[in-house]
Amino acid sequence: MNPRQPTRQVTIGDDRVGFIRIGGGLPDASGAPTDLAPVAVQTMTAGYTHDVARCVAEINKLAAAGADVVRVAVPQKKDTDALKEIIPQVSVPIVADVHFHYKRALEAVEAGVHKIRLNPGNIADRAQVNEVIDACKERNLPIRVGVNEGSIIERKDKQIRKTELGKFFDQHKQGHLLALMIAKLEEYLDIFAERDFHDVVISAKSMDAAFCVDVYSEISRRFDYPLHLGVTHAGTRETGAIRSIAALSALLCSGVGDTLRISYASDPVYEVEDGLELLYSLSLRERVGIDLIACPTCGRIQVDLFTLVQDVRKKLAEIEIPMKVAVMGCVVNGPGEAEGADVAVFAGDRRGIIYVQGERVANVSEAEILDRLHAECVKLQESVRAGDAKLGEKVVEIIPPDPIGELGSGFEKIATGRVESRSELTVGKS
Ligand code: SF4
Numbered sequence: 001m002n003p004r005q006p007t008r009q010v011t012i013g014d015d016r017v018g019f020i021r022i023g024g025g026l027p028d029a030s031g032a033p034t035d036l037a038p039v040a041v042q043t044m045t046a047g048y049t050h051d052v053a054r055c056v057a058e059i060n061k062l063a064a065a066g067a068d069v070v071r072v073a074v075p076q077k078k079d080t081d082a083l084k085e086i087i088p089q090v091s092v093p094i095v096a097d098v099h100f101h102y103k104r105a106l107e108a109v110e111a112g113v114h115k116i117r118l119n120p121g122n123i124a125d126r127a128q129v130n131e132v133i134d135a136c137k138e139r140n141l142p143i144r145v146g147v148n149e150g151s152i153i154e155r156k157d158k159q160i161r162k163t164e165l166g167k168f169f170d171q172h173k174q175g176h177l178l179a180l181m182i183a184k185l186e187e188y189l190d191i192f193a194e195r196d197f198h199d200v201v202i203s204a205k206s207m208d209a210a211f212c213v214d215v216y217s218e219i220s221r222r223f224d225y226p227l228h229l230g231v232t233h234a235g236t237r238e239t240g241a242i243r244s245i246a247a248l249s250a251l252l253c254s255g256v257g258d259t260l261r262i263s264y265a266s267d268p269v270y271e272v273e274d275g276l277e278l279l280y281s282l283s284l285r286e287r288v289g290i291d292l293i294a295c296p297t298c299g300r301i302q303v304d305l306f307t308l309v310q311d312v313r314k315k316l317a318e319i320e321i322p323m324k325v326a327v328m329g330c331v332v333n334g335p336g337e338a339e340g341a342d343v344a345v346f347a348g349d350r351r352g353i354i355y356v357q358g359e360r361v362a363n364v365s366e367a368e369i370l371d372r373l374h375a376e377c378v379k380l381q382e383s384v385r386a387g388d389a390k391l392g393e394k395v396v397e398i399i400p401p402d403p404i405g406e407l408g409s410g411f412e413k414i415a416t417g418r419v420e421s422r423s424e425l426t427v428g429k430s
Helices: 052-065 077-089 102-111 126-138 158-169 175-194 209-222 237-253 268-281 305-318 366-385 411-415 422-427
Strands: 009-014 018-023 040-044 069-073 094-098 115-118 143-148 200-205 291-294 324-328 343-348 351-356 359-365
Touching (some): 018 040, 040 268, 052 069, 052 077, 052 268, 069 077, 077 094, 077 102, 102 115, 115 126, 126 175, 143 175, 175 209, 200 209, 209 237, 237 268, 305 366, 343 366
Parallel strands (some): 069 094, 094 115, 143 200, 291 324, 324 343
Antiparallel strands (some): 009 018, 343 351, 351 359
16 A cells, blocks of 8 residues: 545635535645544435425435435426525534536525535636635535546547547547546646635536546546545445446545445445445445455355354444454354454354354354344453453454364265365365
């Protein structure tokens, strides 16, 4: 992991919903140093903003899932009118996503929104942009300048443009698009600089993960504003997750990115869950709740592990501390793989042996594993909160029991010829 690139810092929010800081590391306008803020997770509502009750319910659901900031679309005046009723009922900063009509931005500012997103591809009139900048400046509201590959219009002279602009990035298969996005951003940001407005976040999304990596890397070299990462129109959770994570993790590992949205064509709660998991996995955010380790299963499996892991995930959702929990399908490789867990269960012959902070606490039947594991996790959480235990200190470090002896695991397989020899049991790979 490279260290995070320092940027200017932007703050979104108010006294009621709280403040979310984006980026940092460079001095603020008064010259005072700023700390790097944790990478923030954003998402966008999927329903109509003018349907006030549904919009409020959706925003609150996304906030409960862990969204730091929620964006809403405001294509019509009735949407910006609705913001006046929505904002007092929610507990996270709200961003108005504005396209085509600069007046929607002015109305959203009036309604009390916390940030505006403008698209240089469809609000380009300098006088109109200046009006929005002035309205935001008066209320200390940041603006995200979000350029999208989709809003770069290919012209009749595409081939000439490709040759002319492509030469600036001749190593890149879409060099001319890269040049156009950066030129558009530079041109747009000049309007902001002329107004001495620097409360800016930049994004430059594409549906091509490799292109996203290149364009964001280039932008981070050229501008010192914080970056909002995203792969746009990534697809469903099944297809979009890999596309998004491929681009975002490459950028985050290189130190680029201050806030992100993973976009799926499905419930935006998944965008929040997966965005947070990405940041937890890269140690860019402090985990809230359990860190679940589970074996992928193999021919040594001793219980219905797929069902058990899903049930464990759901049942332990109430645990709020970053407890490492391991669910392992057998005792052969399980102990080694679960090393470092605070709580672990190893399956054997339709049973589960449960360890808490290195101590063996139970040996229960398959049907009892879930409830006992849950009870042990709740108990450990209470002990940690009372100061009687500390996470990660006394972890599972076990000499595995004889797989054929105590638990009986493996015996049948050897007997039926599914495992050739004892050595295969003990050196099997996951
Ligand atoms: S050997 Fe590893 S993958 Fe196979 S069941 Fe045991 S713990 Fe799971």
